[in-house]
Each structure stands twice: as C-alpha cells, then as structure tokens.
Amino acid sequence: MPRTPLIAGNWKMHGLTDALGFFDALAGSGAVSGGRELLVCPPATLVAAAVHAARNHGIRIGGQDCHTESSGAHTGDISAAMLRDAGADYVIVGHSERRADHGETDDIVRAKAEAARGAGLTPIICVGETLADRESGREEDVVGRQLAGSIPSGFGPADYVIAYEPVWAIGTGRTASADDIAAMHAFIRSQVPDGEGVRILYGGSVKPENAREILALDDVDGALVGGASLKVESFVAIAESA
Numbered sequence: 001m002p003r004t005p006l007i008a009g010n011w012k013m014h015g016l017t018d019a020l021g022f023f024d025a026l027a028g029s030g031a032v033s034g035g036r037e038l039l040v041c042p043p044a045t046l047v048a049a050a051v052h053a054a055r056n057h058g059i060r061i062g063g064q065d066c067h068t069e070s071s072g073a074h075t076g077d078i079s080a081a082m083l084r085d086a087g088a089d090y091v092i093v094g095h096s097e098r099r100a101d102h103g104e105t106d107d108i109v110r111a112k113a114e115a116a117r118g119a120g121l122t123p124i125i126c127v128g129e130t131l132a133d134r135e136s137g138r139e140e141d142v143v144g145r146q147l148a149g150s151i152p153s154g155f156g157p158a159d160y161v162i163a164y165e166p167v168w169a170i171g172t173g174r175t176a177s178a179d180d181i182a183a184m185h186a187f188i189r190s191q192v193p194d195g196e197g198v199r200i201l202y203g204g205s206v207k208p209e210n211a212r213e214i215l216a217l218d219d220v221d222g223a224l225v226g227g228a229s230l231k232v233e234s235f236v237a238i239a240e241s242a
C-alpha cells in the first residue's frame, strides 16, 4: 500500500474566527491537488467552523489533543467522540508540549490513541528526544521507549500516523539535519509492526526553505508544521514541496 504524503498544520493556541479565511485561500491554491493529504489542526474552538470551511475542498481537520474517556466529569477537556462529532478526522496525541506542560506519560498517550481510534479518528502519535537526550547519544533509546509505550498493541499501519519531532527543533528555527532525520525515520520504521505501511511525519521548524529536502527523504511521509502553518502562503509552499 503506498503511503500517501500527509502535510499537517498544528496551529497550537493560535487563531480566532478571522483565521478561517485560511481555508478559502488554501482551497484556491495548487496545494489541494497532487495526491497529497492536507490536514489542519486548529484550536478546539475553531474545529467545527474549520470543518465547515474546508468540507468541500478535500482539506481534513483535526484536533490537537483529546481525553482518554469519551465523556465524564473532566472540566475543560474534550473527548475524541466530540472531535469526531464536530467533523474532525484526525487528532494529535502526545505532542511534546502536552507531555511537558501537562505531564502526559506514554501510558496516557497510548490511552488517548486508543480513544481516538475508538471514536473513528486517526491519532497522530508524537515522539521525539530532548536536546540533552541527543547530546548524550540516547535519542534512539528515548524514541524507542516512547514508541513502545505510546502505540497501542493491535494497531495496524492504517490505524495511526507517527510524528517524529525532536523537542529541540520545535519552534526554535533549528531543524535536524537531513542525515539525522533519515536515520531516525528508518529507526522508527524498524521498530513498529508492519512499519513499511506506517506514515511517519517529521516536525520541528519545517518551513518553505527546508521542506523540499526533508520531504524528499525516503522514510519521511509528510510533515507536522507549527509556526509555518499559520500563514497560508508558507503552508501552501510546504505542501507543494511534497
């Protein structure tokens, strides 16, 4: 089964209703054709409106996080079922900002991935080492452990997407080198069951200037883009590089 490239935008905690014009501009660009999948993960407040704006253009919408339960007494949280109900197709789980800011462990991430799949969403499971991990040569140990702990047993290649995001490359303008990305993506593919069919995205300061080189790497099946996904011009340029 060919791995369709996935270009995903993660808006993080950015975007008010006036940001919805993004979807008309994206829909009118060349990025929407060409055998690639486009996904935007806006803040939860915009998911339903983004689904409405993107619906007829083949642009998919995702959440940035979900709870492990489908409903319950969890003030402020959003379930996978709610995202699905709002029209989302994907949800990011285990982003390093969630792991750091909210103490999310691999066990929690795995439960969220299971909840997402159970609700009909495709989870994008994020992994990545810190700078200290890399400088001490432990990046494969750390990522290997995150993969083993965060991917539910029984998941097949079509059930999820992996995003490799070295923590030190996120929002820093510092990208991993092509050699380091290639090595880590090959490692990840070797670690997961039926890895040949699993889509593995790279994330961390992806921008129009570096997208082509990164997306051309054999084991890179797309990108998870933060800052550069907020402007339609840069998101389109990145997508057109895939």
Ligand code: PGA
Binding pocket: 010, 165, 169, 170, 171, 172, 173, 203, 204, 205, 206, 224, 225, 226, 227, 228
């Ligand atoms: P960045 O964020 O592109 O701004 O580095 C990527 C991410 O956190 O998903």
